[in-house]
Amino acid sequence: MKDRTHIHDFDWALLAIVFAICAMGMLEIYSSTHNSAMAGMHWRQAIWIGLGVLGMLAISRLDYHTLLDQAPVLYLMGVVALLAVLAIGHSRFGAKRWVSLGGGVNLQVSEIMKLVIIVVLARFFSEVRTDRLTLADLVRVAGITGLPVLLVLVQPDLGTAMVLIPAAVIGAFLAGIEWKHGAVAAAVLALMIPVGWHMRHHLKPYQQQRIETFLHPEDSPRGAGYQILQSEIAVGSGGFWGKGFGKGSQNQLGFVPVRYSDFILAAMAEELGFVGVMVALLLYLGLLLRLIDNAQKAKDRAGMFLVMGVAAILGFHVLVNAAMVIGYMPVTGIPLPFMSYGGSSTVFLFLALGLVMNVRMRRFVN
Amino acid sequence: MAPFFGNDQKLPHGRLVLLSYLAVGMALVLLFGFWKLQVIQGEHFADLAEKNRIRSIPIIAPRGPMLDREGRVLVDSYPSFSILLLRDDPKLLEKNLAQVEEGLGISDSDLKQELDTAKFEPKFQPVIIKPEATQADIAFVESHRADIPVLELMMVQRRRYQHDGFFASASGYVGEVTPQQLENSNGRYRPGDIVGKAGLEREYNDTLEGTDGMRRVIVNSVGKMMRTLDDVEAVPGKPIQLTIDSDLQSIAEADLAGREGAVVAMDPRNGDILAMVSRPTYDPNDFTVRIDPKKWQELNTDPETPMLNRAIQAQLAPGSVFKIVTATAMLESKAIPQNMTVFCPGYGTFYGRVFKCWVFGKSSHGVVDLHKAIIQSCDIFFYTVGMRLGIDRLAYYANGLGIGHKTGVDLPGEESGLMPSEEWTQRVFHRRWYPGETISVAIGQGAVTTTPIQLARMIAGVASGGAFVQPHLLKNFTNVHIDHFPLSEDTIQQVTDGMYGVVNEGGTAAHVRLENVEFSGKSGTAQVIGYDTRSRLGKEKEFKDNAWFVGYAPRRNPEVVVAVLVQSGGHGAEAAAPIARDIVKAYYDKKTGTFQQQVTTENRQTPEPQKPTEPLKPVEASVGAVHP
Numbered sequence A: 001m002k003d004r005t006h007i008h009d010f011d012w013a014l015l016a017i018v019f020a021i022c023a024m025g026m027l028e029i030y031s032s033t034h035n036s037a038m039a040g041m042h043w044r045q046a047i048w049i050g051l052g053v054l055g056m057l058a059i060s061r062l063d064y065h066t067l068l069d070q071a072p073v074l075y076l077m078g079v080v081a082l083l084a085v086l087a088i089g090h091s092r093f094g095a096k097r098w099v100s101l102g103g104g105v106n107l108q109v110s111e112i113m114k115l116v117i118i119v120v121l122a123r124f125f126s127e128v129r130t131d132r133l134t135l136a137d138l139v140r141v142a143g144i145t146g147l148p149v150l151l152v153l154v155q156p157d158l159g160t161a162m163v164l165i166p167a168a169v170i171g172a173f174l175a176g177i178e179w180k181h182g183a184v185a186a187a188v189l190a191l192m193i194p195v196g197w198h199m200r201h202h203l204k205p206y207q208q209q210r211i212e213t214f215l216h217p218e219d220s221p222r223g224a225g226y227q228i229l230q231s232e233i234a235v236g237s238g239g240f241w242g243k244g245f246g247k248g249s250q251n252q253l254g255f256v257p258v259r260y261s262d263f264i265l266a267a268m269a270e271e272l273g274f275v276g277v278m279v280a281l282l283l284y285l286g287l288l289l290r291l292i293d294n295a296q297k298a299k300d301r302a303g304m305f306l307v308m309g310v311a312a313i314l315g316f317h318v319l320v321n322a323a324m325v326i327g328y329m330p331v332t333g334i335p336l337p338f339m340s341y342g343g344s345s346t347v348f349l350f351l352a353l354g355l356v357m358n359v360r361m362r363r364f365v366n
Numbered sequence B: 001m002a003p004f005f006g007n008d009q010k011l012p013h014g015r016l017v018l019l020s021y022l023a024v025g026m027a028l029v030l031l032f033g034f035w036k037l038q039v040i041q042g043e044h045f046a047d048l049a050e051k052n053r054i055r056s057i058p059i060i061a062p063r064g065p066m067l068d069r070e071g072r073v074l075v076d077s078y079p080s081f082s083i084l085l086l087r088d089d090p091k092l093l094e095k096n097l098a099q100v101e102e103g104l105g106i107s108d109s110d111l112k113q114e115l116d117t118a119k120f121e122p123k124f125q126p127v128i129i130k131p132e133a134t135q136a137d138i139a140f141v142e143s144h145r146a147d148i149p150v151l152e153l154m155m156v157q158r159r160r161y162q163h164d165g166f167f168a169s170a171s172g173y174v175g176e177v178t179p180q181q182l183e184n185s186n187g188r189y190r191p192g193d194i195v196g197k198a199g200l201e202r203e204y205n206d207t208l209e210g211t212d213g214m215r216r217v218i219v220n221s222v223g224k225m226m227r228t229l230d231d232v233e234a235v236p237g238k239p240i241q242l243t244i245d246s247d248l249q250s251i252a253e254a255d256l257a258g259r260e261g262a263v264v265a266m267d268p269r270n271g272d273i274l275a276m277v278s279r280p281t282y283d284p285n286d287f288t289v290r291i292d293p294k295k296w297q298e299l300n301t302d303p304e305t306p307m308l309n310r311a312i313q314a315q316l317a318p319g320s321v322f323k324i325v326t327a328t329a330m331l332e333s334k335a336i337p338q339n340m341t342v343f344c345p346g347y348g349t350f351y352g353r354v355f356k357c358w359v360f361g362k363s364s365h366g367v368v369d370l371h372k373a374i375i376q377s378c379d380i381f382f383y384t385v386g387m388r389l390g391i392d393r394l395a396y397y398a399n400g401l402g403i404g405h406k407t408g409v410d411l412p413g414e415e416s417g418l419m420p421s422e423e424w425t426q427r428v429f430h431r432r433w434y435p436g437e438t439i440s441v442a443i444g445q446g447a448v449t450t451t452p453i454q455l456a457r458m459i460a461g462v463a464s465g466g467a468f469v470q471p472h473l474l475k476n477f478t479n480v481h482i483d484h485f486p487l488s489e490d491t492i493q494q495v496t497d498g499m500y501g502v503v504n505e506g507g508t509a510a511h512v513r514l515e516n517v518e519f520s521g522k523s524g525t526a527q528v529i530g531y532d533t534r535s536r537l538g539k540e541k542e543f544k545d546n547a548w549f550v551g552y553a554p555r556r557n558p559e560v561v562v563a564v565l566v567q568s569g570g571h572g573a574e575a576a577a578p579i580a581r582d583i584v585k586a587y588y589d590k591k592t593g594t595f596q597q598q599v600t601t602e603n604r605q606t607p608e609p610q611k612p613t614e615p616l617k618p619v620e621a622s623v624g625a626v627h628p
Helices: A012-033 A041-061 A064-069 A071-088 A109-127 A135-153 A158-175 A179-202 A205-213 A226-238 A264-296 A301-325 A343-361 B013-040 B042-053 B090-104 B108-119 B135-143 B180-184 B198-201 B246-258 B293-303 B319-331 B370-376 B377-390 B389-400 B423-427 B435-442 B452-463 B491-506 B531-537 B577-592 B599-604 B617-621
Strands: A090-092 A095-100 A107-108 B054-059 B071-083 B125-129 B151-161 B172-177 B193-197 B214-217 B224-231 B263-265 B271-279 B342-344 B347-350 B353-357 B364-366 B468-471 B481-482 B520-526 B546-553 B561-566
Touching: A012 A041, A012 A264, A012 A343, A041 A343, A064 A071, A064 A109, A064 A301, A064 A343, A064 B263, A071 A109, A090 A343, A107 A109, A107 A343, A109 A135, A109 A301, A135 A158, A135 A179, A135 B342, A158 A179, A158 A301, A158 B013, A205 B546, A226 A264, A226 B013, A226 B042, A264 A301, A264 A343, A264 B013, A264 B224, A301 B013, A343 B423, B013 B042, B013 B342, B042 B054, B054 B151, B054 B224, B071 B090, B071 B108, B071 B135, B090 B125, B090 B135, B090 B198, B108 B125, B135 B151, B193 B198, B214 B353, B224 B389, B246 B263, B246 B271, B246 B577, B263 B452, B263 B577, B271 B577, B319 B370, B319 B377, B319 B435, B319 B452, B319 B520, B319 B546, B342 B377, B347 B377, B353 B423, B364 B370, B370 B377, B377 B389, B377 B435, B389 B435, B389 B561, B452 B468, B452 B491, B452 B520, B452 B546, B452 B561, B491 B520, B520 B577, B561 B577
Parallel strands: none
Antiparallel strands: A090 A095, A095 A107, B054 B214, B071 B125, B071 B151, B172 B193, B214 B224, B263 B271, B263 B561, B342 B364, B347 B353, B468 B481, B520 B546, B546 B561
């Protein structure tokens, strides 16, 4: 059987949305850094995007079924890699997340794990032949997801660990979780918050502080609550129309923390106003809806689960990041997809996009 | 293709649609969140953003200079830098404290104490930890802006006085506003503001003090100044021109150097004070930064009371200078015949007690009339006058001549001196006045005390025919008050003739006679304690007499009067009169254009304003060039 895939089967609309988001990101990275020692960062981001696009093309050539076949191997490799990070990885910002690939390039292994978990869960859910998920299935899902979550959590990287969970949740929902199981699972997840609260003394000091900060942002303006407060000031002071590109005082004078990456939306909100934020958020909504549309058109359940795994992780990123910027969620270090500066995360996103293209291009294949 | 991946599997379309609604709902929640911050609370946050980036730095207004009557600088200001410690972030402060201490050479306990004193001030109010920064300090702050963001430099205006205490007692000094002043100022002052604390600095503080300006600058997140937004310029304090003549002041300062006493020179026609000196004194430059508590303690407990402006605050027995009051009372009251004569054998007996004349043991005055009594300062004559007048009549005239009253000079803290009376003893001691006490008071001993400025005004007032003018230091002092105490022409004539004779007719001050100037005056030698007590204690030196001389010229309606007090100076005519003569001579030399400027005056000129980078130098650099 010949693979009848064509370049015109690419989801050009989806790509247009993604490139629009990337362009907004590059502009804001430029605005945030051109007056600092980090000037020129937007070009480096362009390189990451370019690499990502190449990766996306490569992945889209490969039949996703082949990937699904290799899921157990991928999973094993992912887990080993995470263990390796804990053993030999080096620390940055107080957490072990990076392995050196040589030549000054550091890879954030947990980004790869996001891809792996999408593939593994798609394989698992597609093998559930009925549209009812049994309790045993659910426990298995929890086990499959829980292991990498734990491994990332001890790095410690609370943000990335959390990101893996929505892939499982959305997958279970689509696989036909029973309402009572869903309710129990939701209750268990909800219970973990107070349990986690009790366990907070086992967290790293910076994590404790982030939680404290979230609960009481105005306690010490220069200390814990500083980042969130400055972010809120940046967003709020932007007003409806914004202060103008490159003219945000909070951004340009460095009050917004990591303004080119995690808080890029705050910088944008200040300079481009509510209008700019609305454009960005609508682009993300378009992206999500387009992904769901692709899932609807998938040839099989496995394809759908792949696409929805991507959508789940992407949507969660947007939700958590945007909510953090306006102070609705604690600072977790989750970047805004396609917009925040970052090599590993950008490349991962395009690879994930490659999976989606892969599914779409094969939707008519028999 | 693996068999279980068939497309016969049904997709959960319903649930996918549900998820799209979830995505839309999520977007709406987020949009609402942004809307709330950006549109509903937009102005509030815009305000916070402005406060973030804009910092207001006070621009300290320089205090107005003090000029002498010819426009020469007596006191001025120069720019210098202070180092501030920002306290708005306690954690950051805690972290940087050790570095700050090491870099600026401040001890831990000192810094902690500074912070402790300011702990009730608002947190955004920085503390001045180094009021006078050296070049090295400034470099330290500049080079550590990034890693020690709690330090800030502030330009301040520092007061500069001439060295060696020149004019110090009159000029007074400035210092940091006290917490109490701060409270009473209704927000006019901020902590650390410099205000006049004593002397003219305090009296004319409102004029000298300018209005501080404000510079608004844009700072980045670590507090680094990016650019200036706008300036509200400081309004410098206004200069005050004084009646002081630097030349006469220099002579007075030089003559009194190393001694304890005071000089006041005044123009009795208008009350202009031409010179005012009190020694020993302090160096007001010590106060401009922040006085060392030890030094402050020393100054205040020094038995020689350097903080006292003796010219207006020393209340001492006037000695024989008071005889002019007694003589005026004798003539004006007409209770005693004008031509009364007394035989002076060197002592006399009054109320059953022997009183000595000052010539006792050396010679005697023989037959003495009023003229001779003034010239020779015969005690026996004035004892007699006092006895015959009685204390109340004497007190009446003394009060009329200003004894026991403040002169109203424009300086804070003037003392009034004291003229005793029967009523006074009754009120204060609850006893009767002993007539014997009148005998002592008649020659300026006993309970009567005066200040140097009071005596200058009294003598000048009598010589001016009973017009007692209010002395003042401000050149355009308005509403100069004049007390008129009408004296008969005959009284004025006889008393001024006497004072002319003191200098020009072989009187007690004959050695200070001046050519072509009708220099007149009256000497006084006041016992600090009774002669009897002194010989009993046997401490000759410690209780040496206070020397007085009040000189003026010309003999009637004088242009210049000089009161000189030399404490423990011994005989008034010897210790004090030459100082008065020097000043009067200089006054006339200036008038006739033959005045030779003293070398010391030249050296006293304020050094060129220093660059702000070398703030500590001006005072030190010129020390030692004062009295050759």
